[in-house]
Amino acid sequence: MSRTFTLDDLKRILLEGSGAPEGTGLEGDIIDTDFADIGYDSLALLETASRVEREYGIELDETVVGEASTPRALLDAVSAHLLDQAA
Amino acid sequence: MTASVVVTGLGVAAPNGLGEQDFWNATLAGKSGIGPLTHFDASGYPARLAGEISDFTAEGQLPSRLMPQTDRVTRLSLVVADWALADAGVRPAELPEFSMGVSTASSAGGFAFSQQELKNLWSKGSQYVSAYQSFAWFYAVNTGQISIRNGMKGPSGVVVTDQAGGLDAVAQARRQIRKGTSLVVAGAVDALLCSWGWVGLHTSGRLSTAEEPTRAYLPFDDRAVGHVAGEGGALLIMESGDSARARGAEVYGEIAGYAATFDGREPGLRKAVELALADAGVTAADVDVVFADAAAEPELDRVEAEAIVEVFGPHGVPVTAPKTMTGRLYAGGAALDLATAFLALREDTIPPTVHTEPAERYGLDLVVSQPRAARLRTALVLARGHGGFNSAMVVRS
Numbered sequence: 001m002s003r004t005f006t007l008d009d010l011k012r013i014l015l016e017g018s019g020a021p022e023g024t025g026l027e028g029d030i031i032d033t034d035f036a037d038i039g040y041d042s043l044a045l046l047e048t049a050s051r052v053e054r055e056y057g058i059e060l061d062e063t064v065v066g067e068a069s070t071p072r073a074l075l076d077a078v079s080a081h082l083l084d085q086a087a
Numbered sequence: 088m089t090a091s092v093v094v095t096g097l098g099v100a101a102p103n104g105l106g107e108q109d110f111w112n113a114t115l116a117g118k119s120g121i122g123p124l125t126h127f128d129a130s131g132y133p134a135r136l137a138g139e140i141s142d143f144t145a146e147g148q149l150p151s152r153l154m155p156q157t158d159r160v161t162r163l164s165l166v167v168a169d170w171a172l173a174d175a176g177v178r179p180a181e182l183p184e185f186s187m188g189v190s191t192a193s194s195a196g197g198f199a200f201s202q203q204e205l206k207n208l209w210s211k212g213s214q215y216v217s218a219y220q221s222f223a224w225f226y227a228v229n230t231g232q233i234s235i236r237n238g239m240k241g242p243s244g245v246v247v248t249d250q251a252g253g254l255d256a257v258a259q260a261r262r263q264i265r266k267g268t269s270l271v272v273a274g275a276v277d278a279l280l281c282s283w284g285w286v287g288l289h290t291s292g293r294l295s296t297a298e299e300p301t302r303a304y305l306p307f308d309d310r311a312v313g314h315v316a317g318e319g320g321a322l323l324i325m326e327s328g329d330s331a332r333a334r335g336a337e338v339y340g341e342i343a344g345y346a347a348t349f350d351g352r353e354p355g356l357r358k359a360v361e362l363a364l365a366d367a368g369v370t371a372a373d374v375d376v377v378f379a380d381a382a383a384e385p386e387l388d389r390v391e392a393e394a395i396v397e398v399f400g401p402h403g404v405p406v407t408a409p410k411t412m413t414g415r416l417y418a419g420g421a422a423l424d425l426a427t428a429f430l431a432l433r434e435d436t437i438p439p440t441v442h443t444e445p446a447e448r449y450g451l452d453l454v455v456s457q458p459r460a461a462r463l464r465t466a467l468v469l470a471r472g473h474g475g476f477n478s479a480m481v482v483r484s
Contacts (some may be wrong), residue, residue, distance in 0.1 A: 016155075017155060017217075018152060018154050018155055018156070019150070019151035019152040019153065019154050020151040020152065020157075021151075021152055022150055024179075024313060039152065043156075043218050043219065043221070044218075047155075047218035048217040050214060050218060052347070053214060054214055054215065085220065
């Protein structure tokens with residue numbers, strides 16, 4: 001059975017692991033907004049990746065955190081792993 | 088003639104008062120913050136009393152993003168820094184970022200945070216350790232977070248010399264200001280009242296295991312049996328006298344003199360006092376009050392009393408230890424004593440040493456029970472750190 005990783009899952013994990021950013025935060029259309037502009041730095045993404053790995057039982061490449069600069073990119077990277085896992 | 092370095096703002100968090108005014112009122116009233124430990128179950132430990140800050144909540148005072156990445160000590164530090172800046176009437180966002188620095192001392196870093204993450208490591212595995220553990224535990228974390236929150240990119244650092252650190256960090260800030268930095272947030276807050284920190288504190292052999300809060304921490308008393316540990320401290324806004332005058336800031340007073348020594352064959356405290364007085368350009372007769380380190384361990388009390396008597400003569404100067412109301416706050420304690428000294432100078436009032444009945448053999452004029460009104464212009468603050476650190480600082484209104 002394959003699981004999905006949605007924007008809502010990502011928002012929940014960001015909030016749990018790194019708190020809510022100032023300003024408009026996670027409201028609005030953020031799927032293509034840079035994490036830095038949303039208010040999350042590289043350490044927040046490291047923490048997020050670690051929580052995703054734990055929750056979904058996957059191991060992300062070390063490059064994912066560095067290269068996935070938007071929610072969409074991270075969702076795609078995680079989804080690809082989940083597909084691999086299901087295959 | 089070196090330029091004067093002055094204090095224009097104070098932020099205080101103590102077991103007997105949150106905020107400068109609460110703390111000062113409590114201190115004059117002789118209100119003690121020492122009681123049974125509640126942060127964790129301490130029933131199985133030899134020492135079970137502490138000076139806890141019971142009414143502090145960071146939520147609402149700090150952004151959500153900071154909560155998962157900060158230990159209690161850092162949250163306290165950030166809020167106390169905010170209070171100090173507000174007290175000084177400084178808005179960091181309006182000042183050049185490289186003109187401001189942060190100089191704190193720390194005795195333990197973020198202990199409760201680390202305890203939780205080590206527990207995760209051992210019980211669940213490395214993938215359960217927070218990425219924020221990478222810095223949340225670290226001695227320099229309070230300096231770093233204050234620097235980031237307030238956009239202060241000038242010279243910054245941390246000093247780790249136990250209780251003496253509270254003075255050493257302020258001395259370091261004075262050096263940076265003399266070298267050209269306009270403003271430094273300086274001092275210390277310590278908070279390590281978790282079970283891991285508690286085990287560590289016991290290794291000093293200096294924790295009081297007395298059960299009664301009024302009999303647990305009695306410096307210079309024949310009944311002295313060690314100290315009670317507490318949490319909290321103070322941060323000071325330090326500026327050059329010229330820049331404080333230029334912006335019309337209210338000034339608490341000046342960091343007039345400082346010296347640090349290390350114990351060798353002989354204890355180094357007296358030498359630290361003499362060097363600090365010389366650095367301030369004052370003599371013993373100019374000092375109106377001494378804030379004692381007050382270890383409450385018979386040998387250490389003797390050494391401190393001898394140093395004071397040798398420099399000032401028997402009963403030669405009023406001595407006080409308001410930390411009997413808070414417990415020893417380690418680096419935070421010396422910074423709090425410094426803040427208390429400035430408040431005492433402003434109010435011409437020496438706060439009391441509570442609970443203690445001083446032994447006559449020490450030859451000290453200890454201000455006990457009640458505050459004492461006195462014309463105060465110059466105060467001396469003493470602090471010793473475990474392992475042989477001695478620091479002395481002279482402040483002047």
